[in-house]
Amino acid sequence: MVPIIATVVAALAALLHVYIFMMESIQWTQPRVWKRFGVADQNAAEITRPMAYNQGFYNLFLAIGVVIGLVLFWAGGPETIADIAGRTLVLFSLGSMLAAALVLITSGSKYLRPAIIQGTLPLFGFVLFLFA
DSSP: OHHHHHHHHHHHHHHHHHHHHIIIIISTTSHHHHHHTTOOSHHHHHHHHHHHHHHHHHHHHHHHHHHHHHHHHHHSOTTSHHHHHHHHHHHHHHHHHHHHHHHHHTTOGGGHHHHHHHHHHHHHHHHHHHTO
16 A cells, blocks of 8 residues: 555655646746746746746656656566566655755745745655555
8 A cells, every 4th residue: 555655655756856847947928827836927937938948957857756666666566677667766756756845945035935836745655655
């Protein structure tokens, strides 16, 4: 049962990071998006667009890492190379998501809520995968 719950939580973390990718890399200059990120105005959104574009891809790559890890985890039997590689990739990707959320907190107290949103699912997924 723990592997199933861990998989669902890890997949939700990946989906969240795909959503963040969409906002940062594709929708950044839309007012509803840049306002959510605390950008002052449309001009500032245009200026920061290359940075957001790049940052969004980091989130996408972490999500892809989780997905590939989950596929490997479920494709292999217990203690096979696929199982071990899958677990490792999932834990690395979730750990990186969590570390990014912790770094976000160091940017200032106004980033506490986004850091909690960004880091909660990876934290729970990481702990669950340790016991999966």
